[in-house]
Amino acid sequence: xxxxxxxxxxxxxxxxxxxxxxxxxxxxxxxxxxxxxxxxxxxxxxxxxxxxxxxxxxxxxxxxxxxxxxxxxxxxxxxxxxxxxxxxxxxxxxxxxxxxxxxxx
Amino acid sequence: xxxxxxxxxxxxxxxxxxxxxxxxxxxxxxxxxxxxxxxxxxxxxxxxxxxxxxxxxxxxxxxxxxxxxxxxxxxxxxxxxxxxxxxxxxxxxxxxxxxxxxxxxxxxxxxxxxxxxxxxxxxxxxxxxxxxxxxxxxxxxxxxxxxxxxxxxxxxxxxxxxxxxxxxxxxxxxxxxxxxxxxxxxxxxxxxxxxxxxxxxxxxxxxxxxxxxxxxxxxxxxxxxxxxxxxxxxxxxxxxxxxxxxxxxx
Numbered sequence: 001x002x003x004x005x006x007x008x009x010x011x012x013x014x015x016x017x018x019x020x021x022x023x024x025x026x027x028x029x030x031x032x033x034x035x036x037x038x039x040x041x042x043x044x045x046x047x048x049x050x051x052x053x054x055x056x057x058x059x060x061x062x063x064x065x066x067x068x069x070x071x072x073x074x075x076x077x078x079x080x081x082x083x084x085x086x087x088x089x090x091x092x093x094x095x096x097x098x099x100x101x102x103x104x105x
Numbered sequence: 106x107x108x109x110x111x112x113x114x115x116x117x118x119x120x121x122x123x124x125x126x127x128x129x130x131x132x133x134x135x136x137x138x139x140x141x142x143x144x145x146x147x148x149x150x151x152x153x154x155x156x157x158x159x160x161x162x163x164x165x166x167x168x169x170x171x172x173x174x175x176x177x178x179x180x181x182x183x184x185x186x187x188x189x190x191x192x193x194x195x196x197x198x199x200x201x202x203x204x205x206x207x208x209x210x211x212x213x214x215x216x217x218x219x220x221x222x223x224x225x226x227x228x229x230x231x232x233x234x235x236x237x238x239x240x241x242x243x244x245x246x247x248x249x250x251x252x253x254x255x256x257x258x259x260x261x262x263x264x265x266x267x268x269x270x271x272x273x274x275x276x277x278x279x280x281x282x283x284x285x286x287x288x289x290x291x292x293x294x295x296x297x298x299x300x301x302x303x304x305x306x307x308x309x310x311x312x313x314x315x316x317x318x319x320x321x322x323x324x325x326x327x328x329x330x331x332x333x334x335x336x337x338x339x340x341x342x343x344x345x346x347x348x349x350x351x352x353x354x355x
Contacts (some may be wrong), residue, residue: 077188
């Protein structure tokens with residue numbers, strides 16, 4: 001079990017570093033999406049390209065989704081996911097706890 | 106150990122969520138309207154058999170035991186979380202992971218295609234991220250090709266008797282990277298003007314791959330962490346789907 005704990009901590013540190021290092025290593029970078037880089041590349045490779053379809057929500061709104069609302073929706077997505085995982089993990093953990101209590105009796 | 110590990114993992118997820126949502130930009134997936142109609146349809150048609158197979162597999166999996174739904178929901182949720190996190194990369198742009206490796210390792214590639222398309226539809230409609238017209242192509246790269254790669258790598262590692270956590274890491278990272286390779290090829294097939302498909306694919310890959318490489322490693326790490334958590338607390342469920350052999354642990 002001690003080994004598992006060590007692996008967990010090491011992996012968490014590694015994960016955090018992967019995320020944080022670019023922020024500090026590349027000060028001033030705008031960290032735009034690689035999607036945008038992709039569409040720039042499309043024009044570079046194949047000449048001017050007009051997307052022939054606009055996203056449904058942008059059409060309904062008659063413009064781009066405001067940045068704050070976009071991050072809200074991304075948070076909703078994350079929240080749904082984390083909620084389900086946390087709920088199930090919570091049940092698993094409590095179940096194991098109860099089992100070990102029962103085994104002690 | 107019991108409590109602390111659980112806490113560490115949740116703190117990590119929250120931590121990742123805070124960092125990931127701090128930067129807003131669209132990343133990965135082929136954008137709405139960027140594939141000609143013919144390609145949209147072709148990729149869509151190509152995806153259908155996998156989706157049908159996935160549906161059948163999921164139905165069978167749930168019929169054999171209703172309780173499998175817990176793990177299935179968790180793998181779906183994992184894709185939700187992971188693909189909503191936009192992570193800064195060493196190239197100075199942002200991208201996100203796919204999260205499909207976990208499902209491919211636990212359930213095989215077909216069921217993941219169905220879980221993946223749910224996320225893609227969510228993002229295409231609500232977030233203008235990816236798109237309805239490019240849904241077929243994006244499904245193929247993220248929810249079919251990537252998981253197939255993960256599954257293949259995982260099975261290969263098992264044959265070669267590689268350590269389980271190492272196999273999980275390799276499978277998840279490879280699946281993530283492969284998704285972007287397929288995206289590059291898809292873009293190159295549609296947009297290649299003078300210099301041919303191969304040259305165009307290399308160019309697109311040059312945009313995606315360096316950004317994605319650190320994120321593939323990160324995806325590998327996160328997948329290993331969740332597998333470790335499941336192996337500690339969800340042993341029964343993992344046995345149920347055959348991920349852990351019954352006679353060894355039970």
